[in-house]
Amino acid sequence: MALSGGDTAWLLVSSAMVMLMTPGLAFFYGGMVRRKNVLSTMMMSFVLLGAVGILWVLFGYSLGFGPDLGGVIGKLDFIGLSGVGQEPSDVYAGTVPHLGFMVFQGMFAIITVALWTGAVVDRIKFSSFLLLAVLWFTVVYCPVAHWVWGDGGWLNGKALDFAGGAVVHINAGMSAMALAILLGPRKGFREKVPMEPHNVPMVLLGAGLLWFGWFGFNAGSALAADGVAFSAFVATNLSAAAATVTWVAIDWWRHRPSALGAATGAVAGLVAITPAAGFVDPLAAIPIGAAVSAICYYLMSRRVKWGVDESLDVWAVHGMGGVWGGLATGIFATASVGGVDGLLWGGFSQFGWQVVSVLAVGAFAFLATLALGKLVDTTVGLRVTDDEEVVGLDISQHGERAYGGISL
Amino acid sequence: MKKIEATIRRERLEAVKEALEQIGILGMTVTEVSGRGRQSGITLQWRVGQYKVDLLPKVKIEMVVLEEEVGRTVNTIVVNARTGERGDGKIFVLPVDNAIRVRTGESGHNAI
Numbered sequence: 001m002a003l004s005g006g007d008t009a010w011l012l013v014s015s016a017m018v019m020l021m022t023p024g025l026a027f028f029y030g031g032m033v034r035r036k037n038v039l040s041t042m043m044m045s046f047v048l049l050g051a052v053g054i055l056w057v058l059f060g061y062s063l064g065f066g067p068d069l070g071g072v073i074g075k076l077d078f079i080g081l082s083g084v085g086q087e088p089s090d091v092y093a094g095t096v097p098h099l100g101f102m103v104f105q106g107m108f109a110i111i112t113v114a115l116w117t118g119a120v121v122d123r124i125k126f127s128s129f130l131l132l133a134v135l136w137f138t139v140v141y142c143p144v145a146h147w148v149w150g151d152g153g154w155l156n157g158k159a160l161d162f163a164g165g166a167v168v169h170i171n172a173g174m175s176a177m178a179l180a181i182l183l184g185p186r187k188g189f190r191e192k193v194p195m196e197p198h199n200v201p202m203v204l205l206g207a208g209l210l211w212f213g214w215f216g217f218n219a220g221s222a223l224a225a226d227g228v229a230f231s232a233f234v235a236t237n238l239s240a241a242a243a244t245v246t247w248v249a250i251d252w253w254r255h256r257p258s259a260l261g262a263a264t265g266a267v268a269g270l271v272a273i274t275p276a277a278g279f280v281d282p283l284a285a286i287p288i289g290a291a292v293s294a295i296c297y298y299l300m301s302r303r304v305k306w307g308v309d310e311s312l313d314v315w316a317v318h319g320m321g322g323v324w325g326g327l328a329t330g331i332f333a334t335a336s337v338g339g340v341d342g343l344l345w346g347g348f349s350q351f352g353w354q355v356v357s358v359l360a361v362g363a364f365a366f367l368a369t370l371a372l373g374k375l376v377d378t379t380v381g382l383r384v385t386d387d388e389e390v391v392g393l394d395i396s397q398h399g400e401r402a403y404g405g406i407s408l
Numbered sequence: 409m410k411k412i413e414a415t416i417r418r419e420r421l422e423a424v425k426e427a428l429e430q431i432g433i434l435g436m437t438v439t440e441v442s443g444r445g446r447q448s449g450i451t452l453q454w455r456v457g458q459y460k461v462d463l464l465p466k467v468k469i470e471m472v473v474l475e476e477e478v479g480r481t482v483n484t485i486v487v488n489a490r491t492g493e494r495g496d497g498k499i500f501v502l503p504v505d506n507a508i509r510v511r512t513g514e515s516g517h518n519a520i
Binding site for chain 1 (some may be wrong): 464
């Protein structure tokens with residue numbers, strides 16, 4: 001296929017938009033923690049722009065998208081970008097430079113690792129976090145990306161995942177739950193010490209940046225500047241809108257319509273439409289988005305009841321929102337948009353594959369992350385000392401504070 | 409000379425300030441503080457459900473007045489800060505040894 005200027009331009013922009021989601025996520029998470037841990041929380045996302053940004057080109061892209069090895073991982077042919085240049089790839093995104101596809105995928109890898117940091121805030125040792133992040137990226141992210149998107153991956157061409165409902169969200173969400181269980185609750189969590197979000201405007205800013213970047217994430221995943229891209233764009237916006245309105249409505253019915261709830265609903269809606277964006281009619285995004293808020297709200301309240309300190313609800317919003325999105329793709333997909341019919345149009349086997357991919361990715365992420373976390377915990381220790389936790393991770397891990405000085 | 413420390417509701421600050429101005433008490437220092445008394449706290453919202461905050465935001469007014477002004481001052485604060493609900497706050501009156509005006513170096517009564 002020939003290089004397309006339009007497709008290439010859109011992928012350049014999309015890649016930059018997905019990059020912006022990681023600092024957006026840092027704000028989203030940073031606003032929700034106490035002020036003594038805001039830098040530590042934001043740093044865990046921000047530093048990955050560095051660490052994963054390098055590892056992706058050194059070997060990650062090859063493990064994810066290199067020539068297939070047994071359906072589970074890519075071979076090392078693309079290591080250090082060998083053979084990845086200005087010409088389009090033979091198998092991926094044939095109208096844009098291979099480098100463009102590579103860097104677009106790299107931005108997904110960065111934010112996926114950043115997503116599960118919401119489960120470990122306020123108590124993880126920064127050095128151990130870095131080690132765990134590198135291991136997780138290599139052992140969990142790259143293989144799962146290969147299963148679903150890599151040429152020859154065992155789920156590729158069978159299960160539908162337009163922009164990463166399974167690869168990104170179920171993957172990060174189930175890993176978050178594993179780490180929360182392993183790490184245990186924050187000091188004071190059991191005693192119901194209030195852990196007030198210290199800056200809700202930051203949460204709204206973060207949610208806004210995520211919403212913006214998500215257009216690159218989903219519409220960019222069309223890998224072309226075409227009708228499918230716009231269909232995905234409209235579906236993305238509609239799902240976020242429906243989920244926001246629904247969360248606010250539930251919140252209002254239960255207590256008050258909180259800003260934190262609106263931001264949470266928006267993100268849940270964006271998660272749910274991620275696997276479906278280029279496969280469903282844009283209008284189907286309304287039920288998909290409305291349902292995800294009800295599902296996530298309910299599961300979040302269960303999580304609280306269980307007494308699990310999965311602190312910023314990565315499992316409920318991304319994990320379970322992603323599961324709903326994956327299943328919803330199998331329900332609402334229509335051949336007129338993405339060439340595949342879901343349950344509503346008799347696509348029973350497609351729905352079956354959605355169930356398989358949700359279960360396979362969810363189970364692998366949970367178990368592999370549990371094992372990696374245990375490994376890091378028994379060797380160098382995952383958790384800070386009690387004193388360091390009480391003082392806050394900003395000072396104990398980074399030697400700085402977010403809001404220093406007197407206000408002069 | 410006495411120091412008056414009044415911890416009151418934030419929403420009553422303006423009324424108290426104006427009333428004190430009308431009886432000629434101008435100088436004061438106001439800080440935002442957290443605390444608790446008999447008011448049992450308030451509930452705020454998390455993403456799902458609510459949580460309780462038992463240290464509530466209040467404002468603390470500090471001022472030093474002449475002995476003979478203490479009664480009027482305290483009375484003015486009480487009348488204007490009161491809502492009748494729990495959480496209206498408390499006033500403490502403390503002895504003060506001396507006061508010095510930084511600009512002129514005057515001390516004692518002249519510095520108030």
